[in-house]
Amino acid sequence: MAALEELRKQLDEIDDQMAKLYEKRMEVCSKVGEYKIQSGRKVFDRTREKNKLLDVASKVSGEFNKKGIQELYQQLMSMSRKLQYQQLVEAGALGKLPFIQVDSLEKESARVVFQGVEGAYGQAAMQAYFGENVNSFHVRTFRDAMEAIEEGAADYAVLPIENSSAGAVNEMYDLLDEFENYIVAETIIPITNTLSGLPGADISDIQRVYSKAEALMQTSRFLDEQAHWQQISVVNTAVAAKKILEDQDKTQAAVCSAYAAKVYGLSVLVDEINNEPNNSTRFIVVTNQKIFLKEADKISICFELPHESGSLYRILSHFIYNDLSMTKIESRPIEGRNWEYRFFVDFEGNMAEPAVKNAIRGLREEARNLKILGNY
Incomplete structure (x- = not known):
């Protein structure tokens, strides 16, 4: 046990030195940020950071240590950038963010x-x-x-x-x-989806069911129990209801709302057929x-990333550092570029808030083709 305590004491001494060096490094980074503001230079220098990672890896031995020190320096440089983004925002150098705040929408x-x-x-x-x-x-x-x-x-x-x-x-x-x-x-x-058909039709008459693809998915358990039913996708649940009325075919039914069934004079054959009751x-x-x-509290954005290890992790750190809660992330394939994806993110915040401005500044510099889809 004495040997373990001695080793831990050595680690504590090293950590004390590293903490002081970290503070010293950030002080220098702050001065670099001031220089970039005055000279109009970008914060993120991808080539310099890549070269820096290669340099620090060359100063240690063993693959484990090489990967470890590169990961450490990726975090250090990420923190340095975030400090400099904050300096830029405080200096009013947010860049283009041409969204206008309004008190209300013209509804009437x-x-x-x-x-x-x-x-x-x-x-x-x-x-x-x-x-x-x-x-x-x-x-x-x-x-x-x-x-x-x-x-x-x-x-x-x-x-x-x-x-x-x-x-x-x-x-x-x-x-x-x-x-x-x-x-x-x-x-x-x-x-709340229903199975609706022509007046006088019976569920035993049905052979084909029409609805929007998402509505068919939402009611799949009920529909799949009828193995002989053909499921056909149309653009909208109400379009499906309208088709049943126009075709006047008792073998056809629509997955639609009770309101749509009423509008088109259909009978509800089976009510509440959703897979999930709280749909x-x-x-x-x-x-x-x-x-x-003015009271908007959610922001939606989309962006692209280079296809390299850790790129999404590094981008998401901007939300963590600025204490912004991310509520959703989706990815969609980029047309014409196999196995490359565009990311859609929702997070809490208002574009007038400093933390949001800081995050957007960092995202603009480090992501590709960032687009703000709205604040609402």
Whole structure:
């Protein structure tokens, strides 16, 4: 035991020296930050950091120590950058962040678009946020809705982004990256799916079931029990209900809301067929204006990273260092680049807050193609 205590004492002495050297290193890094502010130089010098890692690895022996000291210096340099980003923000050198803070959205005079037809869950979400008397119109696809607000035909679009049981609506993530439209609000509504058919139809008559792909997933347990039923995807649950009415075929049914069934004169054959009883969908409110509400408390961003070990870990450290809580992360393949991905992150915060400014400054310099999708 005496030998162990002696070894621990040696470690404590070394750690004391390292702590003092760390403070000294950060003092020098602060001076480097001041120089970069005055000269307008970028904080992140990828080539210098790569060379530094090679240099420190050459000064130790053994593969374990080489990897270990490189990991240590990656953290040291990361902390140095974060200090310098903070200095830049304090000096007012945030860079372009052209989002305008507003007190409220113009709901009463707004023209709003939703995807689908009358009776769609998108319509329900729109009315939940803007009110039942909202001036609205509907389009066939998510892309049509994004184009409508980009072109100014509508002020806002209300579109689904995530379901509590089926997960992310992948197409929406791709469209948010593609279009210069921004999230300004969100609303969550409960989703209660039914199996609905023509009046007089019986569940034993059914051979084909139509609905949106996500709704078919949300009700898969019930549908899969009927092995002979053909499941066919359409663009919207209300579109499915409308098709049943138009086709007048008792062998067809729709997975849709009770409201959509009522709108199109269908009978509810089986109510509440969700896999999960507490199913809900998060809808986003999107506009072509770079604005955010004063009380906004969530930020959505997307970015790309170099395909190298630890790149995502290092980027996520900006949220940790600035005490920002990350609430969601998704990845989507980048078109035309096999096995490369774009990351979508939601985190808590408001763009007027210093911690958020610090994090965004670091993300801008270290990630590729950072885009702020909205603060809401």
